[in-house]
């Protein structure tokens with residue numbers, strides 16, 4: 718049995734689909750089983766994996782766990798890891814490219830959060846694999862209301878460039894790490910293959926949906942207010958904006974890790990946009 722946390726989320730949903738396609742026994746954790754919309758045959762259980770008592774009820778018979786941490790703090794993370802380690806043998810963590818191995822202390826709060834999850838896992842005795850993706854292509858869904866309304870994305874740092882990754886590609890690597898030997902102790906830094914700017918990503922969505930989409934640069938203050946209104950935790954917004962600013966002059970490089978693990982190239986952003994075209998129409 719493989720337990721998938723974050724099973725209704727961007728990556729988790731594809732992890733469930735990938736495991737079901739292989740005929741694996743899957744248990745999916747969600748706070749709302751009635752609206753989860755997961756495939757038939759999946760053991761959908763109500764739970765919140767930040768709640769150790771609820772988590773423990775889901776771990777009987779579980780051999781491997783896909784662990785997503787959608788929470789803004791790592792409170793209870795050690796207890797969650799210890800609980801998983803009492804039942805399971807293997808864990809695959811959805812971590813982040815922001816974690817740095819070359820520093821004593823993480824300076825980026827997103828890196829710090831994920832490092833605080835990775836550390837207890839490394840000490841747990843579990844067989845572990847860390848997926849450290851860069852920016853998700855699915856973040857572009859935040860532009861969907863404006864693209865649907867008038868085809869203008871109003872945001873900051875349109876020239877910031879990075880290789881966005883399709884959420885399904887992250888799940889492909891997760892499924893391999895959950896089901897195959899040979900991934901233990903790996904830290905996979907996963908990105909797409911093309912380094913494009915935000916403005917180019919927005920334009921590509923327009924080309925895919927057959928309606929022009931253009932980028933309109935706004936002030937930092939306006940961008941801050943917009944991200945707060947989208948529900949991003951205020952403590953992360955400045956960090957995010959500083960991160961985007963640095964990508965204008967110093968684009969994030971692409972890695973080849975996805976292709977090395979999966980044996981095929983990662984999806985292009987155009988393919989991602991085609992998969993999500995209805996969200997933008």
Ligand SMILES: NC(=O)c1ccc[n+]([C@@H]2O[C@H](COP(=O)([O-])OP(=O)(O)OC[C@H]3O[C@@H](n4cnc5c(N)ncnc54)[C@H](OP(=O)(O)O)[C@@H]3O)[C@@H](O)[C@H]2O)c1
Nearest residue numbers: 723725726727728729747748786787812813850851852853
């Ligand atoms: N976005 C990026 O560019 C990026 C880049 C690198 C790493 N990451 C990391 O990827 C992870 C997020 O992955 P994702 O996008 O697949 O996840 P997600 O879609 O944001 O969330 C996954 C699931 O977690 C549950 N959830 C969300 N908030 C919760 C809460 N407060 N309490 C309990 N459950 C909650 C929800 O399931 P239910 O409602 O069904 O319970 C949700 O469907 C984060 O750790 C993030 O730091 C993201």
